[in-house]
Amino acid sequence: MVERRPLLDLMAHLVLLAGIAIVAFPVYITFVASTRDATDIIHGTMPLYPGTDFVANYMGALFQGSQRLRTTAVSTMMLNSLVMALTIAIGKIVISIVSAYAIVYFRFPLRMAAFWMIFVTLMLPVEVRIYPTFKIVADLGMIDSYAGLTIPLIASATATLLFRQFFMTIPDELVEASKMDGAGPVRFFIDTALPLSRTNIAALFVILFIYGWNQYLWPLLVTNSATMDTIVIGIKRMIVTSDAQTEWHIVMATAMLAMAPPVAVVLFMQRWFVKGLVESEK
């Protein structure tokens, strides 16, 4: 710092602490509610500290779901979310890394056309082509399947651009040397390009896992059967706006379970997360 200003430093601490408190407040309330029984919540007299029903509520959510509304067990929902998030993240990375490799290391007719074709998909998010896409998935018989849930989301302009950018920075000498040693494109990819891309892959994985886990509109459209619900869709089904059917203690435990995996990924892979976030922004 340019000069010492203890008062300003103190203010910075206070503002940051207040900021953290504001940001964390909704989650704290959710956590408290997830440890209390139904009556505490329904009467609106819930104290602001955790209660004693932690185990009962989480077990209830995980293995039964909302009994009154007969939803799927949250453990099934989490499994669906996990399959979807992993398939989307890994699928996007695999598909993008090989297409970027083709675009950078081969010369073939229509190479640039292919590149632009992938690039333009940036401008076609699901939200703008909801029903036509849904119709195609329905025609292909992919409703209510993991394939329908994931494959239409697996193309990725962002990841392809990122890998292309990265491959461009690999020095030509490395390619020359591998060729001298008799390595073909597959060898070079496995022995050199892939290991060098490790950090990029890790950074992208974090971002894409969160993206996949948090999908909402698409699963809402392509899954009808309750056993295919992801946790983000399932939690919505547990809330009934107009009457007192909602079992809030179970909903709040489910909300905590829905947040836990992506938040854990951000916190434990923070370095990759920040890198991924900054670089995937084109």
Next chain:
Amino acid sequence: MQKVGFKGRFFPYVLIAPQILITLVFFYWPASQAVWQSFLIQDAFGTRVEFVWFENYETLFSDPLYFNALVVTVVFSTTVAALSLGFALLLAVMADRQIRGARAYKTFLIWPYAVAPAVAGVLWLFMFQPSLGIVAQQLKRMGVDWNYLLDGRQAMTLVILASAWKQISYNFLFFLAGLQSIPRSVIEAAAIDGAGPGRRFWTIVFPLLSPTAFFLLVVNIVYVFFDTFGIIDAVTLGGPAKATETLVYKVYSDGRLGGDLGGSAAQSVILMAIVITLTAVQFKYVERKVHY
């Protein structure tokens, strides 16, 4: 720039095929369907289809409900962007002072990025639920007649708060990175010339940060347009009386009722035009950043 490459006639096509196939089937085909259908009108029995040029668009623009969705979207996105950018900037400026624990503060501020929009909606819904939410009860004690299920303005406030909350971490991270890339020497020079912290912020830091702020503004608008669908669906379902129905939510809810295929397609095409414009603006900006 062409790199040293490999030879192969079919192999590159094999590598690129999966991605191209998916974009063709799930991106280009539906998008072109939407464009084509937006020029068609189907009669009530679904037996005859007529090509009508821009009639669907004309109907749309003279529809007060579509105009309403447009106004809702603009109000929603500007408020969320202003709120979230302002709050994030304040926090980032504070975290940029080299104080103890700055890294810990950062960790505690970035995690809401990972919360799904629909789940963020549920958290805020619970606090503001008219009969049992703790904030709602506090508001009632203060004499506010809080019921977002009936009052459109209150519903809007609630989805704005939830959306801005979720976006703080993203804005914070980018503002912090922007602040840390400002050369210390410039700030020190100003300090030697006698400029205090406030003056330094407004005359040096803030102008140098404006490209970041502009970039974030565009990203935030895109976020509100497309990623807040989950929040709206969880909290208000677009209501009450369509007070929180954004353009994207309207495409979804109109299509669910079925029927007007052409009108729904026309709405999609307009959204596509909006995304293309926003992406173009964003890229133009990124190009400028290279020259800085």
